[in-house]
Amino acid sequence: MRYTLVITGRPGVGKSTLFNKIVEALRSSGLAVAGFVTFEERDSTGLRVGFKILDLKTRSWAWLARRDSPSPVRVGSYGVFVEEANKVVEMALNKDAVVNSDVICVDEVGPMELKLPSFKPLLISALKLGKPTILVVHYRLSDPDILRLIDKSERVTLTLENRDELNRVLPGVVLEKIRGKRP
Template identity: 30%
Template sequence: MHSHVFLTGPPGIGKTTLIRKASEVLISSRVPVDGFYTEEVRQGHRRIGFDVVTMTGNREKLARISADLRNEDCTHRVGQYIVDISTFEQFVLPLMDSFGKQKSTTNNLHRLVCVIDEIGKMELLSQSFISAVDKILDNPSTVVLGTLPVSRGRIIPFVEEIRRRQNVKLFNVTKENRDKILDEIVTSIQDCCSKKAK
Protein backbone atom coordinates (compact mmCIF):
# COMPACT_ATOMS: atom_id res chain seq x y z
CA MET A 1 0.00 0.00 0.00
CA HIS A 2 1.41 3.37 -0.98
CA SER A 3 1.84 6.23 1.50
CA HIS A 4 2.71 9.06 -0.89
CA VAL A 5 1.54 10.17 -4.35
CA PHE A 6 3.77 11.81 -6.95
CA LEU A 7 3.00 13.16 -10.41
CA THR A 8 5.65 13.07 -13.08
CA GLY A 9 5.84 14.30 -16.65
CA PRO A 10 7.58 16.84 -18.89
CA PRO A 11 7.56 20.59 -18.13
CA GLY A 12 4.28 22.32 -18.98
CA ILE A 13 2.23 19.11 -19.09
CA GLY A 14 -0.06 20.21 -16.23
CA LYS A 15 1.41 18.67 -13.06
CA THR A 16 1.07 21.83 -10.98
CA THR A 17 -2.47 22.43 -12.22
CA LEU A 18 -3.42 18.90 -11.13
CA ILE A 19 -1.73 19.41 -7.75
CA ARG A 20 -3.73 22.60 -7.16
CA LYS A 21 -7.02 21.04 -8.27
CA ALA A 22 -6.45 17.95 -6.12
CA SER A 23 -5.62 20.18 -3.13
CA GLU A 24 -8.85 22.13 -3.61
CA VAL A 25 -10.89 18.91 -3.65
CA LEU A 26 -9.14 17.57 -0.56
CA ILE A 27 -9.64 20.82 1.36
CA SER A 28 -13.32 20.92 0.38
CA SER A 29 -13.68 17.39 1.80
CA ARG A 30 -12.14 18.57 5.11
CA VAL A 31 -8.67 17.14 4.55
CA PRO A 32 -6.30 19.97 5.51
CA VAL A 33 -3.50 20.50 3.00
CA ASP A 34 -0.35 22.60 3.33
CA GLY A 35 2.91 22.89 1.47
CA PHE A 36 4.02 24.74 -1.64
CA TYR A 37 3.95 24.76 -5.41
CA THR A 38 6.20 26.40 -7.98
CA GLU A 39 4.76 29.00 -10.35
CA GLU A 40 6.19 30.66 -13.44
CA VAL A 41 6.85 34.41 -13.31
CA ARG A 42 6.21 36.14 -16.62
CA GLN A 43 6.92 39.57 -18.02
CA GLY A 44 4.52 39.90 -20.92
CA HIS A 45 4.93 36.70 -22.95
CA ARG A 46 8.42 36.06 -21.59
CA ARG A 47 9.13 33.74 -18.66
CA ILE A 48 11.64 35.44 -16.37
CA GLY A 49 11.69 33.02 -13.46
CA PHE A 50 9.85 31.02 -10.83
CA ASP A 51 8.28 31.75 -7.46
CA VAL A 52 7.45 29.40 -4.61
CA VAL A 53 3.85 29.82 -3.43
CA THR A 54 2.38 28.29 -0.26
CA MET A 55 -1.11 26.82 -0.18
CA THR A 56 -2.18 29.90 1.80
CA GLY A 57 -0.97 32.22 -0.97
CA ASN A 58 2.31 33.50 0.46
CA ARG A 59 4.95 33.92 -2.22
CA GLU A 60 8.74 34.17 -2.47
CA LYS A 61 11.30 34.22 -5.26
CA LEU A 62 12.91 30.93 -6.30
CA ALA A 63 14.78 31.88 -9.48
CA ARG A 64 15.17 34.59 -12.11
CA ILE A 65 16.91 34.68 -15.46
CA SER A 66 20.50 35.74 -15.01
CA ALA A 67 20.17 38.95 -17.00
CA ASP A 68 17.78 40.21 -14.30
CA LEU A 69 20.13 39.27 -11.47
CA ARG A 70 23.47 40.59 -12.69
CA ASN A 71 24.49 41.84 -9.26
CA GLU A 72 23.44 38.76 -7.31
CA ASP A 73 25.34 35.61 -6.36
CA CYS A 74 25.63 33.40 -9.46
CA THR A 75 26.76 30.29 -7.59
CA HIS A 76 23.44 28.49 -7.86
CA ARG A 77 22.47 28.29 -11.51
CA VAL A 78 20.18 26.02 -13.52
CA GLY A 79 20.35 26.81 -17.22
CA GLN A 80 19.64 30.52 -17.68
CA TYR A 81 18.24 30.88 -14.15
CA ILE A 82 19.97 31.94 -10.96
CA VAL A 83 18.37 30.17 -7.99
CA ASP A 84 17.95 32.11 -4.75
CA ILE A 85 18.70 29.19 -2.41
CA SER A 86 18.87 31.33 0.74
CA THR A 87 15.39 32.81 0.23
CA PHE A 88 13.98 29.42 -0.78
CA GLU A 89 15.33 27.74 2.37
CA GLN A 90 14.14 30.50 4.70
CA PHE A 91 10.67 30.35 3.16
CA VAL A 92 10.11 26.61 2.70
CA LEU A 93 12.14 24.77 5.35
CA PRO A 94 10.15 25.90 8.42
CA LEU A 95 6.96 24.66 6.73
CA MET A 96 8.55 21.34 5.82
CA ASP A 97 10.04 20.94 9.28
CA SER A 98 6.57 21.01 10.79
CA PHE A 99 5.56 18.08 8.57
CA GLY A 100 8.71 16.15 9.37
CA LYS A 101 7.78 16.33 13.07
CA GLN A 102 4.04 15.71 12.56
CA LYS A 103 2.52 12.99 14.72
CA SER A 104 -0.97 11.55 14.38
CA THR A 105 -3.49 11.89 17.15
CA THR A 106 -7.22 11.27 17.14
CA ASN A 107 -7.70 15.02 16.62
CA ASN A 108 -5.35 15.57 13.70
CA LEU A 109 -5.39 12.34 11.71
CA HIS A 110 -6.04 14.22 8.47
CA ARG A 111 -3.78 17.23 9.05
CA LEU A 112 -1.14 15.34 7.17
CA VAL A 113 -1.11 16.16 3.46
CA CYS A 114 2.09 17.95 2.45
CA VAL A 115 2.29 19.36 -1.08
CA ILE A 116 5.81 19.50 -2.52
CA ASP A 117 5.77 20.87 -6.07
CA GLU A 118 8.37 20.23 -7.14
CA ILE A 119 11.40 18.14 -6.30
CA GLY A 120 13.46 19.37 -9.24
CA LYS A 121 16.92 20.64 -10.13
CA MET A 122 16.43 24.08 -8.61
CA GLU A 123 15.08 22.86 -5.29
CA LEU A 124 17.68 20.10 -5.09
CA LEU A 125 20.49 22.66 -5.04
CA SER A 126 19.62 22.83 -1.33
CA GLN A 127 20.99 19.96 0.73
CA SER A 128 18.73 21.08 3.58
CA PHE A 129 15.70 20.67 1.31
CA ILE A 130 16.82 17.12 0.39
CA SER A 131 17.14 16.24 4.08
CA ALA A 132 13.71 17.73 4.82
CA VAL A 133 12.07 15.73 2.01
CA ASP A 134 13.70 12.53 3.25
CA LYS A 135 12.45 13.19 6.76
CA ILE A 136 8.87 13.82 5.58
CA LEU A 137 8.82 10.72 3.35
CA ASP A 138 10.03 8.61 6.28
CA ASN A 139 7.47 10.03 8.69
CA PRO A 140 4.64 7.47 9.03
CA SER A 141 2.23 10.27 10.00
CA THR A 142 2.67 12.29 6.81
CA VAL A 143 1.22 11.93 3.30
CA VAL A 144 3.03 13.69 0.45
CA LEU A 145 1.40 14.90 -2.76
CA GLY A 146 4.31 15.97 -4.93
CA THR A 147 5.76 16.29 -8.41
CA LEU A 148 8.92 14.90 -9.95
CA PRO A 149 10.53 15.98 -13.22
CA VAL A 150 11.15 13.57 -16.07
CA SER A 151 14.84 12.91 -16.48
CA ARG A 152 15.89 14.25 -19.86
CA GLY A 153 19.28 12.72 -20.53
CA ARG A 154 20.90 13.16 -17.12
CA ILE A 155 19.42 11.20 -14.21
CA ILE A 156 18.81 13.08 -10.95
CA PRO A 157 19.80 10.54 -8.25
CA PHE A 158 17.48 11.80 -5.49
CA VAL A 159 14.50 11.88 -7.87
CA GLU A 160 15.23 8.28 -8.88
CA GLU A 161 15.44 7.27 -5.21
CA ILE A 162 11.93 8.62 -4.67
CA ARG A 163 10.64 6.86 -7.79
CA ARG A 164 11.97 3.56 -6.46
CA ARG A 165 10.40 3.85 -3.00
CA GLN A 166 7.91 1.06 -2.43
CA ASN A 167 5.55 3.42 -0.59
CA VAL A 168 5.23 5.85 -3.53
CA LYS A 169 2.45 5.73 -6.12
CA LEU A 170 3.50 7.45 -9.35
CA PHE A 171 1.16 9.03 -11.91
CA ASN A 172 2.68 9.73 -15.33
CA VAL A 173 0.87 12.85 -16.61
CA THR A 174 0.37 13.08 -20.38
CA LYS A 175 -1.66 15.25 -22.73
CA GLU A 176 -4.00 12.31 -23.16
CA ASN A 177 -4.74 11.66 -19.49
CA ARG A 178 -4.27 14.99 -17.69
CA ASP A 179 -7.96 15.90 -17.91
CA LYS A 180 -9.09 12.47 -16.71
CA ILE A 181 -6.93 11.46 -13.75
CA LEU A 182 -7.85 14.07 -11.12
CA ASP A 183 -10.37 11.78 -9.39
CA GLU A 184 -7.85 8.93 -9.27
CA ILE A 185 -5.20 11.20 -7.75
CA VAL A 186 -7.61 12.46 -5.08
CA THR A 187 -8.78 8.93 -4.27
CA SER A 188 -5.17 7.78 -3.94
CA ILE A 189 -4.42 10.58 -1.47
CA GLN A 190 -7.58 9.81 0.50
CA ASP A 191 -6.53 6.16 0.63
CA CYS A 192 -3.15 7.23 1.99
CA CYS A 193 -4.83 9.34 4.69
CA SER A 194 -7.11 6.47 5.64
CA LYS A 195 -4.12 4.15 5.95
CA LYS A 196 -2.33 6.63 8.19
CA ALA A 197 -5.42 6.88 10.38
CA LYS A 198 -5.43 3.14 11.16
Protein backbone atom coordinates in the same frame (compact mmCIF):
# COMPACT_ATOMS: atom_id res chain seq x y z
CA MET B 1 1.51 1.36 4.11
CA ARG B 2 0.85 5.08 3.83
CA TYR B 3 -0.33 6.35 0.47
CA THR B 4 2.26 8.25 -1.60
CA LEU B 5 1.52 9.60 -5.06
CA VAL B 6 4.31 10.70 -7.40
CA ILE B 7 3.26 12.87 -10.34
CA THR B 8 5.80 13.14 -13.11
CA GLY B 9 5.85 14.09 -16.79
CA ARG B 10 7.54 16.31 -19.35
CA PRO B 11 8.08 20.02 -18.57
CA GLY B 12 4.97 22.13 -19.06
CA VAL B 13 2.58 19.15 -19.42
CA GLY B 14 0.36 20.29 -16.53
CA LYS B 15 1.80 18.73 -13.35
CA SER B 16 1.32 21.84 -11.19
CA THR B 17 -2.24 22.25 -12.44
CA LEU B 18 -3.11 18.68 -11.40
CA PHE B 19 -1.23 19.05 -8.10
CA ASN B 20 -3.22 22.20 -7.25
CA LYS B 21 -6.50 20.43 -7.99
CA ILE B 22 -5.55 17.59 -5.67
CA VAL B 23 -4.52 20.04 -2.90
CA GLU B 24 -7.82 21.87 -3.35
CA ALA B 25 -9.78 18.60 -3.04
CA LEU B 26 -7.89 17.62 0.13
CA ARG B 27 -8.49 21.01 1.71
CA SER B 28 -12.15 21.09 0.76
CA SER B 29 -12.65 17.86 2.63
CA GLY B 30 -11.06 19.30 5.77
CA LEU B 31 -7.58 17.78 5.57
CA ALA B 32 -4.62 19.93 6.69
CA VAL B 33 -1.91 20.21 4.08
CA ALA B 34 1.79 21.04 4.60
CA GLY B 35 4.27 21.75 1.83
CA PHE B 36 4.84 24.12 -1.03
CA VAL B 37 4.08 24.77 -4.66
CA THR B 38 6.35 26.36 -7.25
CA PHE B 39 4.90 28.13 -10.26
CA GLU B 40 6.12 30.14 -13.21
CA GLU B 41 5.75 33.89 -13.70
CA ARG B 42 5.59 35.43 -17.17
CA ASP B 43 5.97 39.06 -18.24
CA SER B 44 3.40 41.00 -20.30
CA THR B 45 4.85 39.60 -23.53
CA GLY B 46 4.45 36.02 -22.33
CA LEU B 47 8.15 35.41 -21.71
CA ARG B 48 8.83 33.27 -18.66
CA VAL B 49 10.82 35.42 -16.23
CA GLY B 50 11.17 32.91 -13.43
CA PHE B 51 9.53 30.86 -10.71
CA LYS B 52 8.03 31.59 -7.31
CA ILE B 53 7.74 29.26 -4.34
CA LEU B 54 4.70 29.42 -2.06
CA ASP B 55 4.14 27.83 1.36
CA LEU B 56 0.74 26.13 1.12
CA LYS B 57 -0.13 26.80 4.76
CA THR B 58 0.97 30.40 5.45
CA ARG B 59 0.84 31.59 1.80
CA SER B 60 4.31 33.16 2.32
CA TRP B 61 6.22 33.22 -0.93
CA ALA B 62 9.57 34.17 -2.45
CA TRP B 63 11.19 34.12 -5.85
CA LEU B 64 12.78 30.72 -6.38
CA ALA B 65 14.66 31.71 -9.53
CA ARG B 66 14.69 34.39 -12.20
CA ARG B 67 16.44 34.82 -15.51
CA ASP B 68 17.78 38.23 -14.43
CA SER B 69 18.92 37.08 -10.99
CA PRO B 70 22.60 37.81 -10.29
CA SER B 71 22.80 34.62 -8.21
CA PRO B 72 25.85 32.47 -9.02
CA VAL B 73 23.74 29.36 -8.33
CA ARG B 74 22.27 28.63 -11.77
CA VAL B 75 19.87 26.04 -13.19
CA GLY B 76 19.67 26.46 -16.96
CA SER B 77 19.25 30.18 -17.63
CA TYR B 78 17.82 30.90 -14.16
CA GLY B 79 19.63 32.18 -11.08
CA VAL B 80 18.34 30.62 -7.86
CA PHE B 81 17.48 32.86 -4.86
CA VAL B 82 18.92 30.38 -2.41
CA GLU B 83 18.49 32.29 0.83
CA GLU B 84 14.97 33.64 0.23
CA ALA B 85 13.55 30.44 -1.23
CA ASN B 86 15.18 28.32 1.46
CA LYS B 87 13.26 30.29 4.11
CA VAL B 88 9.97 29.34 2.44
CA VAL B 89 11.04 25.67 2.34
CA GLU B 90 11.89 25.82 6.06
CA MET B 91 8.51 27.34 6.82
CA ALA B 92 6.67 24.80 4.68
CA LEU B 93 8.45 21.60 5.74
CA ASN B 94 9.73 22.24 9.27
CA LYS B 95 8.93 19.59 11.86
CA ASP B 96 5.95 21.40 13.40
CA ALA B 97 4.40 22.08 10.01
CA VAL B 98 4.60 18.48 8.83
CA VAL B 99 3.73 16.83 12.16
CA ASN B 100 0.60 18.98 12.42
CA SER B 101 -0.58 18.18 8.91
CA ASP B 102 -2.63 15.30 7.50
CA VAL B 103 -0.99 15.27 4.08
CA ILE B 104 2.43 16.41 2.84
CA CYS B 105 2.30 18.01 -0.60
CA VAL B 106 5.39 19.15 -2.54
CA ASP B 107 5.55 20.62 -6.06
CA GLU B 108 8.27 19.98 -7.06
CA VAL B 109 11.23 17.77 -6.27
CA GLY B 110 13.53 19.13 -8.95
CA PRO B 111 16.93 20.67 -9.68
CA MET B 112 16.12 24.20 -8.46
CA GLU B 113 14.64 23.02 -5.17
CA LEU B 114 17.62 20.72 -4.60
CA LYS B 115 19.89 23.80 -4.66
CA LEU B 116 18.19 24.94 -1.42
CA PRO B 117 20.22 23.53 1.50
CA SER B 118 17.25 22.70 3.75
CA PHE B 119 15.13 21.04 1.09
CA LYS B 120 16.55 17.54 0.86
CA PRO B 121 16.98 16.94 4.62
CA LEU B 122 13.52 18.33 5.42
CA LEU B 123 11.89 16.33 2.62
CA ILE B 124 13.56 13.12 3.78
CA SER B 125 12.46 13.72 7.40
CA ALA B 126 8.93 14.46 6.19
CA LEU B 127 8.81 11.29 4.07
CA LYS B 128 10.00 9.22 7.02
CA LEU B 129 7.00 10.36 9.10
CA GLY B 130 4.87 7.95 7.11
CA LYS B 131 2.07 10.39 6.32
CA PRO B 132 0.14 10.42 3.07
CA THR B 133 2.21 12.37 0.54
CA ILE B 134 1.69 13.96 -2.87
CA LEU B 135 4.86 14.80 -4.80
CA VAL B 136 5.53 16.32 -8.18
CA VAL B 137 8.86 14.85 -9.22
CA HIS B 138 11.06 16.15 -12.04
CA TYR B 139 11.23 13.53 -14.79
CA ARG B 140 15.03 13.49 -14.59
CA LEU B 141 15.33 13.29 -10.79
CA SER B 142 18.42 11.24 -10.03
CA ASP B 143 18.93 11.77 -6.29
CA PRO B 144 19.38 8.17 -5.00
CA ASP B 145 18.31 8.93 -1.40
CA ILE B 146 15.00 10.45 -2.44
CA LEU B 147 14.39 7.87 -5.18
CA ARG B 148 14.87 5.05 -2.66
CA LEU B 149 12.25 6.55 -0.34
CA ILE B 150 9.64 6.89 -3.07
CA ASP B 151 10.31 3.75 -5.10
CA LYS B 152 7.18 1.96 -3.84
CA SER B 153 4.92 4.95 -4.45
CA GLU B 154 1.99 5.04 -6.81
CA ARG B 155 3.24 6.80 -9.93
CA VAL B 156 1.35 8.83 -12.50
CA THR B 157 3.07 10.00 -15.69
CA LEU B 158 1.08 12.94 -17.02
CA THR B 159 0.83 13.35 -20.80
CA LEU B 160 -1.15 15.63 -23.11
CA GLU B 161 -3.35 12.61 -23.82
CA ASN B 162 -4.24 11.63 -20.25
CA ARG B 163 -4.23 14.98 -18.44
CA ASP B 164 -7.91 15.90 -18.89
CA GLU B 165 -9.05 12.52 -17.59
CA LEU B 166 -6.59 12.63 -14.67
CA ASN B 167 -7.67 16.16 -13.68
CA ARG B 168 -11.25 14.90 -13.64
CA VAL B 169 -10.83 11.68 -11.68
CA LEU B 170 -7.56 11.74 -9.75
CA PRO B 171 -8.43 14.32 -7.03
CA GLY B 172 -11.41 12.20 -5.93
CA VAL B 173 -9.44 8.95 -6.12
CA VAL B 174 -6.59 10.40 -4.04
CA LEU B 175 -9.02 11.62 -1.42
CA GLU B 176 -10.64 8.19 -1.14
CA LYS B 177 -7.26 6.47 -0.89
CA ILE B 178 -6.08 8.83 1.84
CA ARG B 179 -9.32 8.33 3.73
CA GLY B 180 -8.83 4.58 3.38
CA LYS B 181 -12.03 4.04 1.40
CA ARG B 182 -10.19 2.66 -1.62
CA PRO B 183 -7.37 0.08 -1.73
